[in-house]
Amino acid sequence: DYESALGRDCTTLSRHVLQQLQSFSADAQDLSALMSRIALAGKLISRHLSRAGLMEGVLGFTGDVNVQGESVKKLDVYANDVFISVFKQSGLVCRLASEEMEKPYYIPENCPIGRYTLLYDPIDGSSNTDINMSLGSIFAIRQQEGNDLDGEAKDLLQLGSKQIAAGYILYGPSTILVYSIGKGVHSFTLDPSLGEFILSEENIQLPQHGSVYSVNEGNFWQWDESIREYIRYVHRTEGYTARYSGAMVGDIHRILVQGGVFLYPGTVKKPEGKIRLLYESAPLAFLVEQAGGRAITGTQDIMDVVPEKLHQRTPLIIGSKDDVALVESFIQRHA
Ligand code: AHG
Ligand code: MN
Ligand code: MN
Ligand code: MN
Numbered sequence: 001d002y003e004s005a006l007g008r009d010c011t012t013l014s015r016h017v018l019q020q021l022q023s024f025s026a027d028a029q030d031l032s033a034l035m036s037r038i039a040l041a042g043k044l045i046s047r048h049l050s051r052a053g054l055m056e057g058v059l060g061f062t063g064d065v066n067v068q069g070e071s072v073k074k075l076d077v078y079a080n081d082v083f084i085s086v087f088k089q090s091g092l093v094c095r096l097a098s099e100e101m102e103k104p105y106y107i108p109e110n111c112p113i114g115r116y117t118l119l120y121d122p123i124d125g126s127s128n129t130d131i132n133m134s135l136g137s138i139f140a141i142r143q144q145e146g147n148d149l150d151g152e153a154k155d156l157l158q159l160g161s162k163q164i165a166a167g168y169i170l171y172g173p174s175t176i177l178v179y180s181i182g183k184g185v186h187s188f189t190l191d192p193s194l195g196e197f198i199l200s201e202e203n204i205q206l207p208q209h210g211s212v213y214s215v216n217e218g219n220f221w222q223w224d225e226s227i228r229e230y231i232r233y234v235h236r237t238e239g240y241t242a243r244y245s246g247a248m249v250g251d252i253h254r255i256l257v258q259g260g261v262f263l264y265p266g267t268v269k270k271p272e273g274k275i276r277l278l279y280e281s282a283p284l285a286f287l288v289e290q291a292g293g294r295a296i297t298g299t300q301d302i303m304d305v306v307p308e309k310l311h312q313r314t315p316l317i318i319g320s321k322d323d324v325a326l327v328e329s330f331i332q333r334h335a
Contacts, residue, residue: 011199013039013177013188020183030092031141031165031181034116037093038139039188039197041086042169042177045079045122045137046190049171052129059130067102067311068276075129076100079122079137093118094144095153097310099279104153104310116164117142117156119279124168125247136249140166140283153310156278160303166283168249176200178253178287185256185291206293209322210259214244214251222267226298226334230327248275252284252318256291261319261327265298272313277305281316294324298331 011019014036021028052058057074064072080100087093088107094114097104099121107114123129124136140163145155167179175190177197185204188197213234220228234240243260245251251262266273275281285295285302295302295318305314317327 013179013197013199016186016188016199017181020181030116033090034092034118034141035165035179035181037086037090038118038167038169038179039177041079041083042137042175042197043190043195044082044086045169046171046175046192048078048082049075049135050192053132066100068099070126072100073123073126073129075135076123076126083118083120083122083137087118090114092116095148096120097153097156097278098122099276099311102311103151104156106151115144117144117153119156119283121276121279124249124280125245127246134170134172134245134247134250136171136247136253137169138249138280138283139168140279140286156310157307159306160282160286163282163286166286168253168283168287170249170253172250176253178204178256180287180290182286182290185287204256204291206256206288206291206320207259208292208320210255210261210320211239211241212243212255212258212260213240213263213323214242214255214260215263215265216244217242219265219267222269223265224331224334226331227263227265227327229334230330233326233330248280248284252288255319256288256293259320259323261317261323263318263327264316266315270313273315275313275316277302277307277312277314278310281305281314281318284316284318288318292321293319294321295319296324296328298328299335 014032017032017035062072066072092114093116094111095104095117097119119140121138165181170176177188186202187200189200264273264275281302297314
């Protein structure tokens with residue numbers, strides 16, 4: 001019960017990271033500090049979101065268009081800046097790359113010792129901001145390779161297996177942080193009165209199959225015939241249920257817990273779909289694979305995709321093993 005969760009056995013996030021690594025080596029200390037910083041960003045964003053409707057000038061659009069061609073929300077900018085200011089003080093991160101910044105943000109004063117890069121989606125589900133629906137943040141940490149003197153961040157254009165940690169924060173009725181450092185997937189719930197993320201569930205495993213399919217069916221006639229065939233199959237087969245919230249973090253969290261599949265396939269206008277590889281698909285693929293699920297583009301594992309550019313998109317099919325395999329079989333049949 002909650003009483004014991006607050007007792008001496010309650011595990012905070014930073015303690016959990018150190019326990020997982022079973023060491024006090026420099027790398028373990030770094031990872032623990034990095035995760036604590038991500039948690040701090042999550043707390044700041046969570047607090048801001050919970051009061052958003054009470055303050056002037058927090059909701060709505062900025063009037064700018066980001067590198068993705070999307071209209072930017074004020075909350076996208078706020079959350080983007082929270083991560084920057086939190087990591088400026090960390091000493092550990094030399095670069096941050098996000099959905100909302102065309103080029104990585106460099107923190108030169110950290111660079112001689114800051115050996116890590118943070119990749120992040122500051123607000124996932126931006127269309128949910130002004131209607132009080134769930135939102136998320138997605139993050140991944142990679143080791144910085146080389147000096148990146150030209151500011152091109154070419155070392156980031158590598159496989160998902162280069163991620164040393166990944167996860168998301170879900171701002172729902174409560175704020176939940178889910179992370180992996182390659183040793184299983186663990187979830188924490190923010191206790192706002194303590195300001196601490198407390199361990200909720202360790203070693204989460206996705207069910208092999210689930211009843212949920214999560215996709216924007218408004219794009220039906222924009223998809224490839226193989227995806228339409230899969231959806232037709234789902235429609236005429238008993239036991240499926242549709243869930244799509246507009247924030248992938250929320251939809252994938254449901255699937256992580258209950259099983260099922262989330263799809264964002266390519267469309268006629270956007271053959272690569274919408275979801276960005278380095279700070280959306282790859283971190284979520286890392287997590288879902290750690291939890292016994294799968295993530296593919298349709299023809300390739302997400303973790304095997306070598307990015308060609310920072311903001312590269314990929315089609316994404318992610319979730320329970322059997323459900324992803326079923327979608328894959330439709331794609332292969334039409335190949
Ligand atoms: P973001 O808000 O970070 O740009 O990402 C939104 C993503 C994802 O969270 C969501 O599932 C999907 O885009 C919604 O897109 P559609 O409105 O095209 O379905
Ligand atoms: Mn997103
Ligand atoms: Mn976003
Ligand atoms: Mn966006």
